[in-house]
Amino acid sequence: MKQKRILSVQDISCFGKCSNTVALPILSAAGVETAILPTALLSTHTGGFTGFTFLDLTEEMRGILAHFDRADIRFDMLYTGYFGSVEQLRIVADTKSAILRAGGTTLVDPVLGDGGKLYSIYDDAFVCAMREFVSGADLITPNVTEACLLADLPYTGDRYDHEKMEAILSRLAELGCRSAVITGVHFGENEIGIVYRNFESGEKFTLASARTDAPLHGTGDVFTSALAGYLLAGFDARAALTRTVSFIAECIDKTEGALPEHWYGVKFEDSLYKITEDIRKKQWEDALLGH
Ligand code: PXL
Numbered sequence: 619m620k621q622k623r624i625l626s627v628q629d630i631s632c633f634g635k636c637s638n639t640v641a642l643p644i645l646s647a648a649g650v651e652t653a654i655l656p657t658a659l660l661s662t663h664t665g666g667f668t669g670f671t672f673l674d675l676t677e678e679m680r681g682i683l684a685h686f687d688r689a690d691i692r693f694d695m696l697y698t699g700y701f702g703s704v705e706q707l708r709i710v711a712d713t714k715s716a717i718l719r720a721g722g723t724t725l726v727d728p729v730l731g732d733g734g735k736l737y738s739i740y741d742d743a744f745v746c747a748m749r750e751f752v753s754g755a756d757l758i759t760p761n762v763t764e765a766c767l768l769a770d771l772p773y774t775g776d777r778y779d780h781e782k783m784e785a786i787l788s789r790l791a792e793l794g795c796r797s798a799v800i801t802g803v804h805f806g807e808n809e810i811g812i813v814y815r816n817f818e819s820g821e822k823f824t825l826a827s828a829r830t831d832a833p834l835h836g837t838g839d840v841f842t843s844a845l846a847g848y849l850l851a852g853f854d855a856r857a858a859l860t861r862t863v864s865f866i867a868e869c870i871d872k873t874e875g876a877l878p879e880h881w882y883g884v885k886f887e888d889s890l891y892k893i894t895e896d897i898r899k900k901q902w903e904d905a906l907l908g909h
Contacts, residue, residue, distance in 0.1 A: 619852065619901070619904075621649065621650070621651055622649075622650050622651065622694045622695070622850040622851075623650070623651040623652075623653065623692075623693050623694050623695075623719075624645055624650050624651070624652050624653070624693055624694065624695040624696075624697055624846060624850065625653050625654070625655055625693040625695070625696050625697065625717065626638055626641040626642070626645070626652055626653070626654045626655070626697050626699070626843075627654075627655040627657060627696065627697065627698040627699065627701075627710055628641065628654075628656070628657060628698065628699030628700045628701075628729075628839070629656060629657050629658040629659065629660055629699075629700045629702070630654075630656045630658075630659050630660070631660045631661075631662055631663040632659070632660065632661050632662065633661065633662045633882075634662040634663040634665075634667065634835070634836070634882045634883055635663075635835075635836050635882065635883030635884060635886075636663045636665075636700075636835065636836035636839045636883060637663075637699050637700050637836075637839055638654045638656060640836060640839050640840050640843055640883075640884070640886065641654070641697070641699070641839065641843040641846075642654065643886075643887070643890065644840065644843040644844050644847060644886065644890065644893065645843055645846060645847050647847070647890040647891075647893045647894050648844075648846075648847025648848065648850065648851060648893050648894070648897055649847075649851065649894070649897055650846070650847055650850050650851075653691070653693070655679060655682055655683065655710075656675050656678075656679075657675055657676075657679065657700060657701050657702045657706050658672060658673060658674055658675055658700075658702040659671075659672075659673040659675060660672050660673075662882075663835060663836065663882070663883075664737065664738060664739070665835040665836075665882075666835060666881065666882060667882070672702075674702050674703070675702070676702065676703060676705055676706055676709070679706060679709055679710075680709060683709065683710075683713045683717065686717060687713070687716060687717070691717075692717055692718065692719045692722070693717055693718055693719060693722055694718075694719055694721075694722050694723070694850060695718075695722060695723050695724070695725060695846060695849075695850055696710075696714060696717065696718060696722065696723075696724045696725070697724075697725045697726075697727075697842070697843075697846050698710060698724075698725070698726050698727065698751075699727045699729050699839060699842065700729045701729070701744075702739070703744075704743060704744055704747040707747050707748065707750075707751045708747075710751075711750075711751055723756040723757070723849075724754070724755045724756050724757075725755070725756065725757050725758075725759070725842065725845070725846050725849070726751065726752050726755040726757070726758045726759070726795070727758070727759045727760075727838060727839070727842040728748050728751070728752055728758055728759075728760050728764050728768060729764070729838070730744070730745060730748060730760075730763070730764045730767050730768075731763045731764060731767065732761055732763050732764075732802075732833070732838075733763060733833065734763055734766075734773040734775075735763070736767065745767050745768070748767075748768065749768055749770075749793055752768065752790075752793050752794070752795045753793055753794035753795065754794055754795070755795040755796065756795075756796050756797065757795070757796065757797045757798070757799065757849075757855075758790070758795045758797075758798050758799070759798075759799045759801055759838070759841065759842045759845065760790075760798070760800060760801070761776075761800070761801045761802040761838055762775075762776045762800060762801075762802055762803060765786050765790065765798075765800045766786060768789070768790060768793060769785070769786045769789035769790060770789065771785060771786060771789065775804075776802055776803060776804045777803075777804045778803050778804060778805050778806075778813070778824075783800070783803075783813055786800070787800075787813075787815050787817075790815075790817075791815075791817040795817070796816070796817060796818055797814070797815060797816040797817060797818070797855065798814070798815055798817070799812050799813070799814050799845070799859065800812060800813045801837075801838060801841055802837070802838075803824070803826075804829065805824070805826045807829070808828060808829050809826040809827065809828065809829050810826060810827065810828075810829040810830070811824060811825045811826030811827060811863060812824065812825050812826075812859060812863060814855060814856075814859060816855065821855065821856075823856060825859055825860060825863045826863075827863055827864065827866075827867040828867065830870050830871075830874060834870060834873055834883065834884050835882060835883050835884075836883040836884050837866065837870070837884055840866060840869060840884045840886050841862060841866050844861075844862045844865050844866070844893060845858055845859065845862045847893055847897070848861050848862060848893070848896070848897070851896075851897045851900060851901075852900065852904070853900065861892075861893075861896050864892070865889055865892050865893060866884075868889045868892065869884050869885060869886040869889045870884065872885045872886075872888055872889060873885040
């Protein structure tokens with residue numbers, strides 16, 4: 619299979635393990651050629667650090683995308699995460715079709731907030747702009763807070779509630795994305811997982827693993843990066859999500875063993891081998907079956 623190429627559109631937080639500093643190693647472990655379009659440069663992420671620096675890169679983004687276009691650089695997947703402004707969402711929406719190769723897909727992690735709260739740099743106008751941005755996305759990966767914000771429904775906690783989840787999903791379908799994975803859903807006391815729905819085919823399932831009590835910053839970024847890697851390797855949604863959930867569970871286990879020093883993010887490095895192994899195994903199987 620020809621090597622896949624992805625564009626990861628999110629900030630660079632120099633320290634703290636999120637956004638592009640986790641997307642690059644995880645996607646590389648998945649064998650994907652990874653380019654970045656940084657939205658901002660921060661000294662650290664904003665989840666628990668104070669006094670961080672923040673350089674907005676909106677103008678640079680225009681220049682980088684224009685250069686990609688002149689140089690005919692195109693991608694198999696556009697993967698977006700943390701944006702700095704509504705204007706940045708517009709810049710990427712406007713160039714989306716030009717930078718994707720034929721058959722290219724869009725994976726949007728609609729980073730807005732967590733624990734029922736909007737992240738400090740965002741406001742209602744940004745949430746409205748994100749609702750528009752997810753329209754036409756092949757897959758979105760909101761956590762429960764973000765799903766409620768997109769659906770314009772009140773956040774009542776991360777606990778799974780069938781009626782509430784159906785209401786959220788039907789609003790997400792109305793926004794025009796093709797499929798959604800809602801992450802960080804609590805199934806009972808001891809399980810955490812995801813709810814998947816494909817709005818076109820109707821495919822749906824939930825997956826869960828043992829629950830941890832430590833809400834770790836950047837878990838969503840590690841999750842979506844691993845998922846992008848598995849999808850680009852050719853796994854279908856269920857197979858990709860099953861492996862992603864198991865990868866995250868191992869990463870979180872390792873992080874918990876390193877608390878409290880490692881409070882700022884997910885300790886994913888020791889588990890990267892799992893992604894490489896899963897993908898190698900699939901390649902061998904596909905080669906044997908003559909795919
Ligand atoms: O993980 C999402 C994220 C990404 N980038 C920055 C953040 C956050 C969440 O707080 O602060 C800079």
